[in-house]
Amino acid sequence: MAATESTTTSPSPEAGSANRRSRRSRQNQESATDGTSRADEQRILVVSGLAHKNERHYGPLADVAGETTLVCLDPTYDIDSANYVRVPEVGPRIVRIVLLLFVALYEGYRNDYDAVASISLVPYGLYALVLKTVYGYPAHLGIIGIDLDYHANQWYGVGPRWAFRQFDVVSVPGPSHADRLARVGVPDERIDLLTNPIDTETYRPPETDIDTDYEFVWVGRFSAEKDPCRFVDALAELDASGREFRAVMVGDGPLRSEVAAKVAACGLADCVDLPGWVDDPLGYYYRSDVFVLTSKRDALPLVMLEAMATQLAPIVPSVGSIPDVVTDGENGIIVRDRDPTTFAAAMECCLDDPDFRRSLAANATAVRSDFSLERASEDWRRILTTL
Template identity: 65%
Template sequence: MSRSSPARAPPPDESSTNDSEDSSTTSPRRWSDERRNRESSTGSAGTRADEKRVLVITGLAHKNHRHYGPLADVAGKTTLVALEPRYDVDDARYVTVPEIGPRLLRVVLMLFVALYEGYRNEYDAVASISLFPYGWYALVLKAVYGYPAHLGIIGIDLDHHAEQFYGPVPRWAFRRFDVVSVPGTDHARRLAELGVPPDRIERLTNAIDVDTYRPLEDDAADGTEDATGPVDADYDFVWVGRFGPEKDPVRFVEALDALEGTDREFRAVMVGDGQLRSEVEAELAARGLEDRVDLPGWVDEPLSYYRRADAFVLTSERDALPLVMLEAMATGLPAVVPAVGSISDVVDDGENGLLLTDRNPVRFAEALTRCLDDPAFRRRLGENAVVVRSQFSLECAGEDWRCILSTLEG
C-alpha cells in the first residue's frame, strides 16, 4: 500500500548548504545554530517539530531514555518499535516485538512489526541509531511509505562496517538517509568524505543526565550528601569501559607499569568487563600491579567510582565521543585521553584535561605523573571540566532533535 510523502518545506537557499568544504569542517554546535536559524525562517511552510509524528526503531533497551527521551520531549508524537523496551521514555508510545524464540529471530521480526506499525498509522519521519540492523529497517520504511529517514551514527558504523570488504554497501546506505547525525566533527568530516551531503549531517548530543553526574560539592549544597569538607579519594585514576580491543585496557596497564617505574605511589580502578579481562589480569600480575589496581567488574552505574577518583583515564584505540568521559568530566574529573574520534571537540589540553596525540604508554605515564605531582593543576582541570554539563545535557539533545526534524522536512 503506497503512502503519500509528508508535506515538505521548501529547500533552504542552496548558497547556505552547498559549500561542502566549509560545512564539512564546521563544528557540530555551529551546524545546529545554523539549522535553528533556517528552521525559524522556513518553519511556517512546514510542520513544526512539536507536531511531528516520529516512528523510532530501536533495540537500545536501557539506553532508550537517553537517546530518545529528548526526541519525545520535542516531537508531537513518538512511537518506539522496541526490541527490549524499558518503559522509561515519557510521552512515548511503545510497540513491543513479541518475545518469540531467540533474539536473532526477534530482530528479524522487528522489521515486520515496524512495517505493520507504519501501515496502521501515518508518520512524518522514521528515526534509528546504528546502521545494523535498525538503520536498514528505517530505509525499508522510507522505501515503502516515503517517510524521511534518520540514522544516528555509532562508532562501529564508520570504524568497522565502512572499512570491511562489504564497506561499499554501508557507505552507499549512509547516502540514502535524509539526515545522518553524529556526535562530533570527526564523524562529520568522514561522512562528508564518503559523499554524504554536508547539509544532511547534523549533530546529536551524546547526552548525560546532569542531575546525576555533577560534582560532589553540588550534592552537598543540595543536602543530598553530607557537607563534611574535602574527602580524600580512594583512587588516583579511574578507567571505565568495555574490556575490548577498541578500548585497549591493556594500554592502561602498560601506562601504569611505566608510572610504577618512577617510584610514585598510586591507586587505580578499572571498571568494566569483556573479552580482554583475563589478559588484563595476567598483565597486572606479570607487572606486579595487582595490589595497586582494583577490578570490580561490570557495574550499571559507575558514578560512585567517579566520585572516589581524582582523574579519569581513557586509552581507546578508536572511539567516537565516549559517554563515560563526559560523565566523569561532569562530576569534576580531569580527563587524560588520546586524541581519537571527536574527543578533541571537548578536551582542551591543559584546560580541562590532558589530550595526548601519542598513545605510547610512556606519554600516558607522563600525563599521569603530572596529575600526581601537581594537585592544584589537576583540581583546576577538574573545575574546568564541569562545563560539559551545560554542553551535553538532555536539553541540548532535545534542541538537536528539533534541528534534525527540521532537516528531515527540508
C-alpha cells in the same frame, strides 16, 4: 501522553566544517521561531534495539515531537511520553531482530508517520531505509561511532558508505565525524550534530569535599577496541618510575581475565582494583582524581563525559570526536600516540602538579551545559525540522 504498549567545486574540509557550524547556528535561530510548531506536529516512528539506552537517546526526541512510537526488542518503558510496540518473545534474539523489521513494517502500515528514526546502521538504520522505501517516510540515522569509525573503512565499506547517502538526515556526535561523513559523500545539508547526552542532575561535582581512594579510574568494557591492557601498561610504566598510586578499572568483558593476569604479572595487584561491572560508576568517579581512557576506537564516549561532569581531569586519546570536546592542557590531556609511556607521562604530570590537575578538572565540568538532555532535545527539534 502516558506510555502505552500496542501490537560545483568541492569545498575544503575546513570550509565544510565551518559551513556546517554556520548553518547549524542559523537553524538554531530559525527553530526558535517556526521550528517548534513543526516539530511538535510530527509523528515519529523509532526502530530500536537499545533497550535501557532508549531513554537517553530517544527521550529528548519524545520531548519535542508531537508523538513518538518505539518499535523495540526489550523496552523498559522509561519514556513516559512515548508509545511502545514490543517485538513478541519468539525464539532466540537473532530471530527477534529479524522479526523487528516485520513488526515495524506492520506498525508503519496501520498508522501514519512523518518520519522514521534510528541509531546504528545495522540493522536498525537498514530497517529505517526499508520503511522509507515502502512508505516514503523521511529517514534519520544516528551514527554513534562504529559505523563510520570501522565499518565504512573495511573491504565491504562501499556498502555502509552507500547506505549513509540514502538517509535524509545523518547525525553524528561532533564536527570531526561530520567532516568525515562529508568525505564519504553524504551531502552537507543532510549532516547534523546530535548531542550524546548525560544526566546532568546525576553527574555533577560532589557537593562536599570527598577524600578520594584512587588517583586514576578507568571505566568501560574490557574489549579490544577499549584496549584496557594499554591502561595496565601505562600503570606499569608509572610504577617503574617510583610513583605511588592507586587505580581502579571498572567494567567487565572478554578481556577481563587477560587484564587480571597482566595486573598480577606487572606486580600491580596491591594497587589496582578490579571490581567488575557496576550499574552506575558515579561512586567511583567521586572516589577518584583522574579519568583515563585508552580506546583504539571511540566516537564520543559517555563515560568520559560523565567523568568530566563530576569534575575529573581526563587523560584521553585523540580518537573520534574526543578532540572536539577535550582541549589539551585546558580541560584535559590529549595523548596523541596512545603509547603507554606517553600515557604514563600525562599521569605523572597530574600526580606531580595537583594544582594543574584541579584546574583541568574544574574546566572539564563545562560539559554539563554542552551535553545535557535539554541540548539533545534542541538538536532533535532541528533534525525534525530538516526531516
